[in-house]
Amino acid sequence: MGELTFFLGLQVQQKKDGIFISQDKYVDEILKKFGFIEAKTVSTPIENQKPLLKDEDGEEVNVHMYRSMIGSLMYLTSSRPDIMFAVCACARYQVNPKVSHLYAIKRIFRYLKGQPKLAIWYLKDSSFDLVAYTDSDYARASLDRKSTTGGCQFLGCRLISWQCKKQTVVANSTKSEYVAASSCCGQVLWIQNQLLDYGYNFMHTKIFIDNNSTICIIKNPVFHSKTKHIEIRHHFIRDCNEKKLIQMVKIHTDKNITDLLTKAFDVSRFQYLIASIGMLNF
Incomplete structure (x- = not known):
């Protein structure tokens, strides 16, 4: 059957010293689907200074579009733990999403635009x-x-x-x-x-x-x-x-790499955690 390159939606790129698992083709598809091909990029998927709030007085947005964006991103978390916390945080507002929540979702897509080929690296030795x-x-x-x-x-x-x-x-x-x-x-x-x-x-x-x-x-x-x-x-x-x-x-708290899945961070700390869990650009 030849060398494995695609399995259950995951792309497999085999090297001499290891394997990359990614979904960069799927990232391109959802960026095109929701119109983020020309969007400006950001360095982190979620802001660390402005937590998401219920925002009851905010302007409502299209529920179906918001849920569609959430669903697309949830599927991507099977190979992108770097966006998992941000996606889960935004998913809590699917019942009555507001403009502020849509902005947070768009930030995740802008982050993906800047990091489309980030993948999990599995070292051989x-x-x-x-x-x-x-x-x-x-x-x-x-x-x-x-x-x-x-x-x-x-x-x-x-x-x-x-x-x-x-x-x-x-x-x-x-x-x-x-x-x-x-x-x-x-x-x-x-x-x-x-x-x-x-x-x-x-x-x-x-x-x-x-x-x-x-x-x-x-x-x-x-x-x-x-x-x-x-x-x-x-x-x-x-x-x-x-x-x-x-x-x-x-x-020590600074070396607990699970922080990536529970909190929002600035750029330097975020990049350190990504590298610590073994994610690289291929």
């Missing part, structure tokens, strides 16, 4: 250890003060999975980080089970987190009495830690 990063953006949602959960999983330096989701309840700082860690742990267990089919047994997988309180609650039973307000479904992470399926490791 690197370690093959399963590691994960987790983080929570505490109470940053402007509508209801809920936190955003983020997580990403790597095989060596290869990004294989990532998540971004607004939590379902309002939580204090420690609880939001605990819920994020639990969510990341669930994804790690799923990956472990998948890799068992290929003969790889990953135990004691490291999960990096920048919150000491969460690590203490997971490891030390003395603190369990302080977590009665947290839903039971999140506590399986303690059992996973006791069985040595995972290992919680403290990391």
Whole structure:
């Protein structure tokens, strides 16, 4: 059948030292579809100084066009984690979008116009250890003060999975980080089970987190009495830690690359995070 170049909407470009996974043809299609071929470019997909608000007094826009733009971008997040947080933030306003929300969506397209060939790079010669990063953006949602959960999983330096989701309840700082860690742990267990089919047994997988309180609650039973307000479904992470399926490791906040999926940043920090997760222009 020849060399693999296209699979389930993803473009595969094979090099001697690795593989690029991208959707640059799809980027060109949606830029043409929504009229952004001649648009001015921006360096980040979302503004870090102006959070999105409900804007009840703002001018309404075409709901069908807004939802169509959101749907097109959601499909693109399967290979572009750099826009995932911005797309998820804009997707929360699909019921009654305003001009300010449409402007935020257009900014994502302008960013894509400047970075159409950004792709995930899978290096051939690197370690093959399963590691994960987790983080929570505490109470940053402007509508209801809920936190955003983020997580990403790597095989060596290869990004294989990532998540971004607004939590379902309002939580204090420690609880939001605990819920994020639990969510990341669930994804790690799923990956472990998948890799068992290929003969790889990953135990004691490291999960990096920048919150000491969460690590203490997971490891030390003395603190369990302080977590009665947290839903039971999140506590399986303690059992996973006791069985040595995972290992919680403290990391400095500046080196937690999951920030890319939970917050908006300036250009320098944003570019650092993109490079850290293994995205390059091909």
